[in-house]
């Protein structure tokens with residue numbers, strides 16, 4: 001027996017939580033991907049990273065420079081955008 005996707009399953013869309021804010025999964029009706037009710041209507045789920053576009057538990061506000069646009073990144077993407085001040089690799093004692 002093969003697993004069939006429920007055709008009635010609701011796929012949440014990705015929507016900014018507020019202007020300039022992080023993206024979140026959002027749905028007009030409660031579904032598994034978006035279950036927390038919002039004041040302005042609908043239901044929100046996980047935050048979505050601006051870098052890898054993957055729903056994550058939390059995102060961080062990242063600004064590359066004073067004129068740069070703010071982005072909301074997961075821990076892994078935020079780490080990649082950080083300037084490397086120390087060289088990678090282990091030093092022998």
Ligand SMILES: [Zn+2]
Nearest residue numbers: 049052074077
């Ligand atoms: Zn990411």
